[in-house]
Amino acid sequence: MSDKLGMVDNKMINEISEKIWSSFNILRGEISSDDFHLVLFLLTIKRMGFKSEFFSNSMENQVALLDFLSDYDNVNASNIIDVYGVYDSLIYRLPNEKLIQLYFVIDSIDSKILDDNFLEIFDYILYKFLQSLGKFSGEFILPIELSRFMINIANLKHKGSIYNPFAGATSFGVLAPENSNYIGQEINQTTWVVGVLRLLATNSFHSKSLILGDSIKQWNPNSLKYDLIIASPPFGMRLPFGVSGKWGTIRNFENFAIEKGLDDLKNDGKLVILVPESFLFSSGQIANLRYHLIDQDLIESVISFPNGILHHTAIKTSVLVINKSKKNKGFINFIIADDFVINGVNRSKILKDLDFVETISKGKESSFLRKISIEEVKSQDRVLDCQRYFLENFDGVKLNEFVTRIRGQRFNSGENGKWVKIKDLKDDNHNFYLDVDKVEEIPFIRQVSKIEENCILISKIGRTLKPTFFEFSGESIYINDDILALRVDKKIALPIFVVMEFYKDYVVEQANSFRKGAVIPFLKVSDILSIKFDLPNLLEQQKQLDYFIELTSKLYDLEQQRDNLKSGFKKYQFDEFASLKHSLGAPRQNILSNSKTLIRFFENDNSNEFKVVSAKFFEHYGIELQEVFNQFKNDINQISTILEKGENGLLVNDYKKELISLFEINKFINGLSDNGFNFKIRPKPLSEVDTIEKYFECNLTLLKILFDNIFTNANKYAFDSFEETNEVVIELALIGNQLEVSIKNNGRPFPKKYSKEKFISKFSTNNTNKGKGIGGYDINRIAAYFENEDWTIDLNTNPLYPVVFKFLFPIKNSVNEQ
DSSP states (O other): OOOOSSOOOOHHHHHHHHHHHHHHHHHBTTBOGGGTTHHHHHHHHHHHTOOGGGOOSSTTHHHHHHHHHHHOOSTTHHHHHHHHHHHHHHHHHSOHHHHHHHHHHHHTSOHHHHHHTHHHHHHHHHHHHHHHHTOOSSSSOOOHHHHHHHHHHHOOOTTOEEEESSOTTTHHHHHSOTTSEEEEEEOOHHHHHHHHHHHHHTTOGGGEEEEESOTTTTSSTTOOOEEEEEEOOOTTOEEEEEEEETTEEEEEHHHHHHHHHHHTEEEEEEEEEEEEGGGGTOOTHHHHHHHHHHHTTOEEEEEEEOTTSSSSOOOOEEEEEEETTOSSTTEEEEEEOGGGEEEOGGGOEEEOHHHHHHHHTTOOOOSSEEEEEHHHHHHTTTOOOGGGGGOOOOOOEEGGGTEEEOOOEEEOTTOEEEBOOGGGSOOOTTOOBOOGGGSOEEEOSSOEEEEOSOEEEEESBSSSOOOEEEOOSSOOEEEOTTEEEEEEOTTTOOHHHHHHHHTSHHHHHHHHHHOBOSSSOBOOHHHHHTOEEOOOOHHHHHHHHHHHHHHHHHHHHHHHHHHHHHHTOOOOOOHHHHHHHHHHHHHHHHHHHHHHHHHHHHHTOOOHHHHHHHHHHHHHHSSOHHHHHHHHHHHHHHHHHHHHTOBTBOOGGGSOOEEEEHHHHHHHHHTOOOTTSSSEEEEEOOOGGGGTTEEEEEOHHHHHHHHHHHHHHHHHHTOSSOOTTOEEEEEEEEETTEEEEEEEEOSOOOOTTOOHHHHHSTTOOSOTTSOOSOHHHHHHHHHHHTTOTTOEEEESOOSSOSEEEEEEEEEEEGGGTO
16 A cells, blocks of 8 residues: 655654745745746755755856756656756746755755655645645646545556556656556646656656656557556546547547546556546436446446545546456445545645545445445446435335426427526525515526416425425416426325425435536436435324424514614714715716727727837737726726715625626636736636536625725735736635635735734724725625635745635525526
8 A cells, every 4th residue: 555655744844844945935026936846846956966066156057957967877867857958948037146045945955864755855845835826736736645545446466557647747656656667648748847856756767657748649658558547637628629439429538538548458457537526427428438337347436525625626526446357246336435534724625545445445335335236326327426325215205106297388488477496496494485476577598387386396406405385376487497396196295294394304315315416416307206205194294384383483573573673773874975976976977988988989990000009008018008998997987886885985785795607707807907006917717617507696896896905905015016926816716615715925925923803903004104904904894795704814824925815705506596
């Protein structure tokens, strides 16, 4: 079992790492933070024997490096020369005195300690560097625990051969047994060079190689058969072009790796692959491949991991173990990892991989491991999501035994009616009647069904069923296929009792076990109708209903008392502000009107004179002239919005929150302007797949105020003047059901012992000459209004970015709200 990496965390390594972190400060402001992995290259040549005195205060430092590497007498010499070719231009851009200062810090590390612990120190620095950048795990490097788990679960035979497509920074190569023969393949040059350096750090490069190449166009470049093919393909991405496969056109990376991998395994070979949850149940070509794997009895294990195990995406993931010579024929191991996952820092999830492997390798059935027959899997439509196979047997009555589905008369798009959407359904076990008066009568943009009888409405989409009772009183409603309408057999069950049961834990648990999809959770109709209910006789059902009605009446009285107290509070209005707003009205309107006039004028001006002026303006200021006028217009519109609601100052509750798609949030951060600031804004939006059908409930005007206050603070206190390397990075990520927004800058740190409490205090500032101290106060109020009172400021712990604002906002599936 491989356990050599990720387990060392002692005082010696911490001291060395702190010394190396100090060297990162030397680079800040000189080169892009993305290029700070230069330190790993310099650490490598230090181990090879390069001395700081080889450098001089001249332009010959590159020559000194190249001469040293060219004379290096080692089996890895050619590899390190190739690596240097990537770093050559970066070293050239770095001022000589900075390069010498940087290497002096590295060269001061004790050579023997460094050599004895080189891999541990190298990876400690690498992972912490990536964490500081915000790219920690997933984009090209998995969490070390997950990588180690996948290698260990493969149980590779002695001197086994390994092919690792989409290798990233080659964690599988680093963790593979030293006696194995490993071939990795990575397309991105920067990632490839880090991977090569990691392999050099293992002292087993003679049996391991990382090829710079495209795993799609140049699959298995050596045309060999392997004992193990192991892969973590790019998540949530489609192939750039369709590839013809045995079961249809291949359009995603994991299908490609599995189909190609099956052909390139030895007769007793294994394929271990990380797949998105959708692979376990999707239709089309994915289903055809899945059916083949099941019908040919090739799947040994399906191992399910919770959300958050990958830090760069909200997509839930599983590991498939495909074995051409599996021992337990006719069965598949379904394994849930949740019991072996603990919470880490910043809401991350950490896999206790060594314990997990040791436990499941015993093969005993337990609360997290079930051996399910192939026949049972086939009876479940060959769906492989683990949860359904862990559902405890419950001696109840299936829903389809006392309800029937109402399909209703179909109507096409373009017609009008009261179209019930999922947002109209209830999610309250004390208030579950459909409020028909509040349902909008609008044109249908999808095919819908007409409902004109009492029924229970169920949401097929989203994380909750939202059971709602529709009481027909002559006015019809219309539903689309996202909502299921059920007619209850009153000889067996009372409709309202059934609605109440839908909210019970035992029903919710069954629904959760059948629910598929992390991005867009959904339930098949057949799975909903197979949910079992604890159904007493009609008399007992009526008794429980009467008790419920009594409790609901008391609850309603309490809510009325609370609402009456709230209505007694009135807001004080400032007449002075109304006068000020009136005085600003005319000049505000003039600026807005003139901006629009200039925009219209220049949009239609194709003259050479304007092109020359526009080009000079862009060359001097780095922004299009028309974009400046658009910013005038947008800023004045924002001022107008704030003034209209500002009689009492910035009352955040006066700004109505709306569900804004994460796609729009991506556009919002991509459109933020750094014009006039002493830094560049670097947006890092969500991947496209992470924006699908997900919403953030906020107000864009307030969100803009929040960002503007942070930008203004950075401009005043972090950056005295503009430099090309000055940056404020805005990074979006999904953590479970939350949107993480990180805003960080590489400027001057906050003063020592400064805190969030001081930052958010009204009229508090860290420099009385530069502001009124209201920005932090407003940031805190807006964040709280967006349901994140415990947002954080990370000060001086990140060597790349001394100031990091971090917000976690709840996200919602649009289908639950729209």
